[in-house]
Amino acid sequence: MEPMDPQLKTPAAPPGTVQLPAPTTWPIVLAFGVTLLSAGLVTSASVSILGAILTLTGCVGWFRDVLPHEKHVTVRVAAEVPVVATSRREIARLPIAPELPRALLPLETYPISAGIKGGLAGSGAMAILACLYGILKQGSIWYPINLLAATVYGQSLKFGAASLNAFHLSSFSLAVLIHLTTSLLVGLLYGAMLPMFPRRPILLGGVIAPIFWTGLIHSVLGLINPLLDERIDWRWFIASQFAFGIVAGLVVVRQARVRIRQFVPFVMRAGIETPGMMAEKPGKDRPR
Numbered sequence: 001m002e003p004m005d006p007q008l009k010t011p012a013a014p015p016g017t018v019q020l021p022a023p024t025t026w027p028i029v030l031a032f033g034v035t036l037l038s039a040g041l042v043t044s045a046s047v048s049i050l051g052a053i054l055t056l057t058g059c060v061g062w063f064r065d066v067l068p069h070e071k072h073v074t075v076r077v078a079a080e081v082p083v084v085a086t087s088r089r090e091i092a093r094l095p096i097a098p099e100l101p102r103a104l105l106p107l108e109t110y111p112i113s114a115g116i117k118g119g120l121a122g123s124g125a126m127a128i129l130a131c132l133y134g135i136l137k138q139g140s141i142w143y144p145i146n147l148l149a150a151t152v153y154g155q156s157l158k159f160g161a162a163s164l165n166a167f168h169l170s171s172f173s174l175a176v177l178i179h180l181t182t183s184l185l186v187g188l189l190y191g192a193m194l195p196m197f198p199r200r201p202i203l204l205g206g207v208i209a210p211i212f213w214t215g216l217i218h219s220v221l222g223l224i225n226p227l228l229d230e231r232i233d234w235r236w237f238i239a240s241q242f243a244f245g246i247v248a249g250l251v252v253v254r255q256a257r258v259r260i261r262q263f264v265p266f267v268m269r270a271g272i273e274t275p276g277m278m279a280e281k282p283g284k285d286r287p288r
Contacts, residue, residue, distance in 0.1 A: 014074070022071035030058030110191040114255035119187020122248030123179055129240040133233065140165035142172070147228045149174040164231075183244070186213075190252050210241035 033054030040048025065071050134143040146164045149171035190209070214237065221229040 017074045017076050019072040020075055022065065022073045024062065024065045024071075026058050026062035026065060028058075029054055030062060033058050108257035108259055109195045110252055110255055111258050112188065112191065114252045115188035115191030116184060117187070117255065118190055118248035118252035119184040120180075121251040122187060122244035123183030125243040125247040126183070126240045127179065129236065129243050133236040133240075137233065137236075138165060142167050145175040146171045147231060148178055150226075150228055151178055151224055183248075186244070187248050187252070190248055191255075194249065194252055195257070207242075207245070210238070210245040214238050214241050 033051045033056070036047050036051025037055055038051070040046070040051055130144040130148075131141045134141045134145075138144075143164050146168060149168075151174075186209075214234075217224075217237075218234070221232070
């Protein structure tokens with residue numbers, strides 16, 4: 001006689017095999033019967049009768065598969081040894097800060113001044129292209145400036161074609177303020193995000209960010225600046241975005257990086273004397 005499994009009360013599986021619950025189709029039959037039984041309530045009594053028959057048949061068949069003992073099938077187990085391979089010839093080690101027990105990336109970032117310099121440089125590149133568009137396409141350098149001022153200056157919405165080509169001190173002041181503020185904020189964002197792309201940092205500033213930024217502005221420009229949305233030339237706008245991203249990114253990546261300090265205790269960031277945590281200053285007399 002074959003050895004019995006005391007828990008399952010079935011013959012024990014031979015060596016190299018495993019017992020699994022036997023597959024069954026009765027749950028599907030039961031589900032289909034319940035569906036027809038319910039559908040017959042709003043269609044026809046014959047549908048409910050067929051559903052009742054299938055439901056009863058599914059219950060009986062399912063119960064016979066599990067009572068008085070659950071049916072099992074024997075499956076042969078084939079042991080497979082996984083092969084770990086790599087195409088790399090060398091292993092790249094992550095740099096770890098000496099004062100930290102684990103790697104925290106990035107270890108270095110750009111200072112705030114790098115983002116400010118990048119934003120100012122990018123704003124200059126964008127302004128040059130915008131003014132060039134006004135001269136070549138509209139015959140006036142003030143045309144793109146008045147359009148930008150319309151973002152917050154309601155009077156600009158009433159400007160005609162001739163008025164858009166004229167100089168307005170209020171529109172010029174607002175346009176410069178909007179342009180510099182936006183450029184500085186984006187420059188600071190570049191300075192914070194470029195260290196996350198150590199291999200191709202300019203890819204973020206020169207390609208990815210302008211594409212996302214242009215798509216965002218295209219979707220909301222009608223609400224922010226209706227006059228600009230009506231008269232904008234998207235080809236020149238996209239070119240100015242790429243110019244800003246490339247110039248700002250190049251300026252930022254050329255700046256010297258500084259060590260991150262957000263994981264350093266506050267007392268050390270504040271410059272407070274912390275014996276036991278800070279290195280001993282040279283020239284100090286050691287206690288005897």
